[in-house]
Amino acid sequence: MRRRLPRRLRLGIGVLLCGLAAVSVGPLLLPDPQAILDPRGAGLLPPLARVFVIKLADGTVLAGKALRRSGDKVLLWRAESWLELPSSQVRELGQRVFLAGSDALGRDVAARLASAGRISLAVGFLSLALAVLLGTLVGLVSGLGPSLLDRALMALVDATLALPLLFVLLAASAFLRPQTATVVLLLGLSSWMGVARLVRGQTLAVRERPWFLAAQGLGLPPWRLAAFHVLPHVATPLLQDATLRLGDLILLEASLSFLGFGVPPPVPSWGNMAAEGFEVWRLAWWLPVLPGLAVALVVLAFALVAEGLGELARGEA
Amino acid sequence: MTARLFRRLFASLLVVWAVASATFFLASLAPGDLATKLADPRIPPAARERLREHYGLHRPLGQRYLAWLSGVVTGNLGDSFLYRRPVTQVLAQALPNTALLASVGLGLELVLGVVLGLVQVRRPHGFWDRVLSAFSLIAYAVPTFLVAAGLLWLFAYRWPVFPASHMTGLTAPADFWTTLADRARHLALPAITVGVTGCGAVARYLRGALLDEQAQAYILGALARGASRRRVLLLHALPNAALPLLTVLGLSLPFLVSGTLVIEVLFSWPGMGQVFYSAVTARDIPLIQAATILVTAAVVAGNWLADAAYALADPRIRR
Amino acid sequence: MQARSKTALAILCCAVLLAACRRQNSLPPPQTAEPIHGGEVVVALAQDLSGFNEYTGFAESTELAILDLLFPSLLTEQPDYQLHPPSFAPALAKAWEFSEDNRTLTLYLRENARWSDGTPVTAEDVAFTFRVQKDRRLAWPGQEIKDFIEGVEVVSPTVVRFRFSRVYPYQLMDANDGHIVPAHVWGKVPLEDWPHTDFSKLLVTSGPFRVATHLPNQTLVLARDPNYWDQPKPYLDRVVFRVLPEVSQQLAQLFAGQVDLVLMVPPREAASVKQDPKLELVEVPSRVWGYVGWNNRRPPLNDRRVRRALSLAINRKALVETVYWGYARLANGPIPSTMWAYNKNLPVFPYDPQQAQALLDAAGVRDSDGDGVREWGGKPFTIELLYPGVNPLRAQAAVLIQADLAKVGIAVRPTPMEFTAMMARQEAGNFDAVLSAWEEATKVDLTSLWVTPSPTTGSNNFIGYSNPEVDHLAAQAREESDLAKVKLFLDRAQELIVEDQPVTFLYEGVQLVGLSRRIKGADINPSSVFFNLPEWYLAP
Secondary structure, X not given: OOOOOOHHHHHHHHHHHHHHHHHHHHHHHOOOOOXXXXXXXXXXXXOOEEEEEEEEOOXXXXXXXXXXXXXXXXXXXXXXXXXXXXXXXXXXXXXXXXXXXXXXXXXXXXXXXXHHHHHHHHHHHHHHHHHHHHHHHHHHHHHHOOHXXXXXXXXXXXXXXXXXXXXXXXXXXXXXXXXXXXXXXXXXXXXXHHHHHHHHHHHHHHXXXXXXXXXXXXXXXXXXXXXXXXXXXXXXXXXXXXXXXXXXXXXXXXXXXXXXXXXXXXXXXXXXXXXXXXXXXXXXXXXXXXXXXXXXXXXXXXXXXXXXXXXXXXXXX | OHHHXXXXXXXXXXXXXXXXXXXXXXXXXXXXXXXXXXXXXXXXXXXXXXXXXXXXXXOXXXXXXXXXXXXXXXXOOOEOOOOOOEHHHHHHHHHHHHXXXXXXXXXXXXXXXXXXXXHHHHOOXXXXXXXXXXXXXXXXXXXXXXXXXXXXXHHHHHOOOOOOOOOOOOOOOOOHHXXXXXXXXXXXXXXXXXXXXXXXXXXXXXXHHHHHHHOOHHHHHHHHOOOOHHHXXXXXXXXXXXXXXXXXXXXXXXXXXXXXHHHHHHHOOOOHHHHHHHHHHHOOHHHHHHHHHHHHHHHHHHHHHHHHHHHHHOHHHHO | OOOEEOOOOXXXXXXXXXXXXXXXXXXXXXOOOOOOOOOEEEEEEOOOOOOOOOOOOOOOHHHHHHHHOOOOOOEEEOOOOOOOOOOEEEOOEXXXXXXXXXXXXXXXXXXXXEOOOOOEOOHHHHHHHHHHHHOOOOOOHHHHHHHHEEEEEEEEOOEEEEEEOOOOOOHHXXXXXXXXXXXXXXXXXOHHHHHHXXXXXXXXXXXXXXXXEEEOOOEEEEEEOOOOOOOOOOOOOEEEEEEOOOHHHXXXXXXXXXXXXXXXXXXXXXXXXXXXXXXXXXXXXXXXXXXXXXXXXXXXXXXHHHHHHHHHHOOHHHHHHHHHOOOEEEXXXXXXXXXXXXXXXXXXXXXXXXXXXXXXXHHOOEOOOOOOOOEEOOEEOEEEEEEEOOOHHHHHHHHHHHHHHHOOOOEEEEEEEOHHHHHHHHHHOOOOEEEEEEEOOOOOOOHHHHOOOOOOXXXXXOOOOOOHHXXXXXXXXXXXXXHHHHHHHHXXXXXXXXXXXXXXXXXXXXXXXXXXXXXXOOOOEOOEOOOOHHHOEEOO
């Protein structure tokens, strides 16, 4: 009989798959996230707004909310007035729909959300990889090595866990040029401690097992012991922790970018989109809210997956 | 146990020193020398040289580091460029405000979390349990700036119940009670934001811990002796489940402090977070260094104290 | 007033200079009905004062405007610089006269001017202030202003005499620059200790208001000073400055009625302010002008043809209309069109991409491999355009410039930077182009921006522009005492600068001030938003 996966896990994975699809396919279908379109005419439009786009003979592009023809003139409602353009000057005429609205520069918000999703997820994954690598290494060394080293490393880990992350990250970002690579580095370096603790705990548990002692007795070198006899048992709890940690990292990156010290504009990140949106929230409330919701959704999904994995593990045990 | 605590203490001091030194060296790498920041470009180069000398920038890095370190230890952390006052003064004014916000926020978080946890446990897997579990998860996932923005819009602009920013009102403070009421009104929204974003974690922890406790033998024994469920829950299970809450709270202290940073910026609350943010934006190096050291030390100390308190409180560990 | 470089930490909102009628968009003159005494006005500030002593700080124009309310000046500079250099009205000095040879200026101070601790304001304070201004240890940015003043003499407690080393049109302005500070209190602190003294503890002021409360980074409350010499003003009881770093916060509170005055309304929000019946929008023509500064030392930007081509290729009119929503005007030259020294006959650079392409080809910046991007020195010609990242208007402008120049085959990389990092690169000459702005002083002096920089004096000419003829004209203008001749020199210099296009002139700004209609009697003009604050009063 096939056992069904826990509901949470299914829900979480479902949301994640949708998100991944949106983020990978979206940028192919949606317009260019960096392309500005006549800020006066197409700026700060609500979701599902439609504009008429006119391209003139000299290359200028204008957008407006309504279009009328009158004789040999084309009238465009733009910037609270009718703009008269002789038909001879008009090279192209078209329409655009903004699925999620437009920002102050007339850029497509849906496209930017998808693009930002790629960036935020990439930053999250890369910094997670760094944290997991570093943390696993330290955890294994701590668990398998001499007890003095273990005590020293753990005391350091416990103390470093107490650092107020946002402050430290902000201070570091203040001195380094804000760049995506810097953000990945800083986030990774600030998250490895929890992983180290987890891996160490698991390693210590495994150390007492008979089959491990046997392998040790056989004289296998430590790195083989670590790779083939400890790691497989660490994998499952590590996966659960990593999933949850990924959500945390994405949240942290969003806050950092929101404050202006994460991913630098004009590269979109959910955090810096929210910050830009805040400046005009009175005119376009969806601009700060949509990226915030995107973050919430993704983090929620990861949390659900993590919990589901936990339930799965408990079910098996 | 004391040995472990001492090791932790030593490690904590090491970490604070490491962080402090890191800020110093990072600052020396920072683009935009201090002299550029201070000096208007129209000032002749000779005068700028004099300014550099005044701030000791002509000495080699190692010397500057030692001088700075001795200053830190004696309490002289330099002057802030932004405020033209000793950095310690600026921080001394900001710290109590953050402490106020953090403690009230933490209290709210606890109260909300405990209440939620208790409600969830009354009927496990029931309707309320599921709804509140979902709420906890959502509260954890939603970024702080969104929660703050939402509350701000709802209760400060849409329905002007609370003030939108700052810590004090505009009218001159009258008597103690008016000042207290005014302070409370300004504190409301920021503290609620802290409470809402953090209560989820507390509720989830407590729910799990209470469920575990309820399975214990002594609970069954009390129920068998005729005690009501409520009494058993509140008087027997809760205190034991709440004990590890100390550690959870201790661990959440750094997140609390980080969380208040965003909240202080959004609500213009004049605490460490806002001062720090202004300092970072303006590249006010002495202030950044001092604030980082102070906050790190405070949080690391708080964590260590929580650890010690837990060790003291739990007889099982004291042995 | 001297030039101050426009720092871009706050959002710069410069709109159009609706030129001709200077009073067209300012409020009507104060009403003749009896003003009501009392009440308070709340002003939103983006940044708290960096200190109360302008000689140790690096005060912004807004900060200086606030210090105007607390510390006296000898004279009040009038905002009438459109047809001639600004005139002066009495302030601390009730009368003044020049000697026969114009080398001595005698000022007669008011007898009833008092510091907030009751001590009279005397000539001793003026002399002390002069010593402070000249002191090399303090490195006050305005020090050069006092170069031609040899000494300040105390003739009697109410009579002070300035001695000049030469005669020139700006003697009165130079003597007046800088607030007077209290000798009897601040004089007790040795000057070398001034940079780290907290003057808020030694606060003794003399003006229409004095400091009632200062909560750093939150609120500054100014209360009416009963000792002010121009009784019964000020009419208001208090002016409260609320520090709100985010413009969106400032506006939200303005609309909610919690704040009465916002100093820089972004152009996008101007319509909302105008539509609100409780508020009004005042457009103040400013002397700020924005530009793209090309690195004149770096090839191929050192070739005038390339720079002229870049100016022709940027659709400046569309840029101004898009970014500033019509609240700005096209800038043509180094001196804003609202000023008396503006050369009305300057040629206007049109938007002409065709001619731009021709010039670029002639200069050797060609697209040899047909990929649509021009090359220079074998590599694709890319311009890194630096701008302060915190300023959204600059960000918009940068993106539009990128789009325009792409059409003529030049790749632009807009690079947002943190302000001090940008300044460092400017200083080092390590940049291609910078998007920036400049506030022209009421004293028109081309020296700091357009004269070849020398290693001994400070200069704002970071782009490295050098034209010996312009240098010569600027020097002549500086030393000439006949205003008509000065204008001729300046006109010719402007022509040369426009021909050389060391920068692409973008826009001339207008400051948009949003204020509550409760405020009456305010004359918001280009000198300072708080120009006649003592005369403001509230509607009943």
